[in-house]
Amino acid sequence: MKETIIDAGDPIQTRGSHKAIERHLESLRREFSGQSELLLRHAELIVLIRRAYDLRTSYAQFRDLWFKEGDFLREKLNIRWLVSATDTFADHDPDMAIRAVAMLTSSLAITIMMSESERYLTHANEAIIDQARVEYLQHNLVPLFEGLSGFTVGTDDTLRNMVWRMEPFMKVEPVGPILREVWERFQNEDTVFARFRALHVRDRTSWWS
Structure with a gap:
C-alpha cells in the first residue's frame, strides 16, 4: 500500500x-x-x-x-493531517498520556491557525517591524493583560524554556514525535515563531534545532 x-x-x-x-x-x-x-x-x-x-x-x-x-x-x-491525527488520538486513545500530548499538539496548531487567520483579516502581513519598539522591549516591560507582558523579541528565553519543557512529551509514542514534527515545521513556515526567529540575536536562548 x-x-x-x-x-x-x-x-x-x-x-x-x-x-x-x-x-x-x-x-x-x-x-x-x-x-x-x-x-x-x-x-x-x-x-x-x-x-x-x-x-x-x-x-x-x-x-x-x-x-x-x-x-x-x-x-x-502535511500539518493539516498531522493535526487531524492528534485530534483523533486526543478524542479516543485509552492512554491519557497519549491524549494529553495529542491535545498539546492540536492546541498549538489551532493557536497558530487563529493567529495567522487574524493576521490575514487585518492585513498584518503587510506590517513592518518597528525597530524602535524592538529596542524598547529590550529594556522595558510592556503590559498585555492579566499580568502577561510582551515577548522580548531578540533575546527572550521563553520559547527556549518551553521547548525544554516539551522535550519529555515529545518522547511519548506515537504522538510525541508528531508534536516535535509540527513544532519544527512551525519554525520554518510563515508563523510568529519563524518571524521572531529571524529577529533573534542571542544564541543561548535560541529555541530551534
Whole structure:
C-alpha cells in the first residue's frame, strides 16, 4: 500500500464533508492524488472514526498504523493531517498520556491557525517591524493583560524554556514525535515563531534545532 501511488487527476483539497460517506471518501481520494495509498488510508480511517463507523475496529487500525508507520506518516503528511491525527488520538486513545500530548499538539496548531487567520483579516502581513519598539522591549516591560507582558523579541528565553519543557512529551509514542514534527515545521513556515526567529540575536536562548 505504501508504494502504491494514487492517480485520481489533479489533487483538490477537501473543505467540509459530504453527508454521504461514499462521496466523502471519493473526495479524499482526489485530495491524495499523486501520493501514497497509505496516506489516503490514514485519512479514510480518520473519517470513519469521526463518523463512529465500526469505531473500535477503525480506531484500533488507526492506532496500529501510527505505531507501525509513524516515521513515514510524519514525513509525508502535511500539518493539516498531522493535526487531524492528534485530534483523533486526543478524542479516543485509552492512554491519557497519549491524549494529553495529542491535545498539546492540536492546541498549538489551532493557536497558530487563529493567529495567522487574524493576521490575514487585518492585513498584518503587510506590517513592518518597528525597530524602535524592538529596542524598547529590550529594556522595558510592556503590559498585555492579566499580568502577561510582551515577548522580548531578540533575546527572550521563553520559547527556549518551553521547548525544554516539551522535550519529555515529545518522547511519548506515537504522538510525541508528531508534536516535535509540527513544532519544527512551525519554525520554518510563515508563523510568529519563524518571524521572531529571524529577529533573534542571542544564541543561548535560541529555541530551534
